[in-house]
Amino acid sequence: MRILTVWCWSSESKATLYSGSHLHHLNAKNSDNSLLQVPDEALQQDDIQQRPYHIDFGGFAIVDGRCAWQMMNGKGVLFGFAIPDEARHWLPMAFPSTLQSTITNIMAGTGIAIRADYRRVAQPQHVTTTTTTKEKEQVKTTSAANSDRAHDMASNQSPSKSNLDSHEERMDDI
Template sequence: MKILFEGIVNTCFTILFMAPAPFCVDDARNSILEDGFYHLVDLEQPEQNVEMEPEGFALASEYGLDFCKLKVLDDMRVRSILQSFFDWSGLGLYLRYGRDPGHNFSFRRGGAKAGLRVLIVHMWSKGSRATYYCGSHLHSLPTIKAANGLFEIPSAGLRIAACQGKDIEFPNGGLVILDARLAFEIKQGSATTFAFTTKSELATWAKMTLPKSHGLAQKVAEMESTGIGVNFAFEE
């Protein structure tokens, strides 16, 4: 009986403290293709000591560019996902969106005909909550241009298309990679947002302007050294 009991305890201990499943780029790619997004549950922190401030920090600053490089561009999981979709990718958008409950947005529209041309990375602040609508990237949904520059999608359109929302909580922050056509809702917190696309697509996007300074120029060069392009321009 003692041996059996010890065996049960050891088994339970192993299950409770089992390491999370290793990251698999094929699983991530399939999830993005089918559901429209992939949630990196076990967000690994880089060794470099760069932490998100409690309140929004300036993105167009040396700290902001360091944050982008260390938290996203240097993350091999993010890089491997980008490489699985694009031969070359560049950062074309870097900004932050705050909570806006009751409103559903997407970065692109057009459904399946529009194709996958842009991937978005959401870096969520602690305590955030969001809903991602599975499969909505494959439907050409009705939209209106929103004040935040995104496309707002009426909830009725998502219901008609039978797109089920998946609620995700980020008590300690987290990271999600999504097809830019996917509908999402920010219920709580904020998402520092990065958009990656192909070279031909990026050439049509407006430049992200930065104040002219030696420090910022050095940070941009460090970002470019990762092999991922950036779409910055310096003010004259």
């Protein structure tokens, strides 16, 4: 398996997974949300079974990343894990440039790479502070509206630079 998706579902979620769809070329196209969109007619095959799921109390699922799915109700957080030669084709996630050092520090030494595009924002929606003690490291995120520091961070940001190139050699090592 080259791609795994992990879904974290809210309570009262409803979704459909298309069992067997991972065995077919589905003519998926890019969509506005940076995921792939599968045409309905591509799923109308004898060996693709529509399997509805009602997740009454929330939960999670681990699914082959090639499997088609549809979410009808609720909320879900989707994590995608891929081997390096697959991940290179994924669109980078957009993050405010104010998080670049925080994300870099969190990912350092994990053996996991993230495809990120750090963008300059005029007014950050959050402020992240890190406190380190001998016992632990604490990361705190607060609303920009509650911090005088938010304006200073927004006005002093340097131009954004993508970290995609810097992760290429890390991805080769994974």
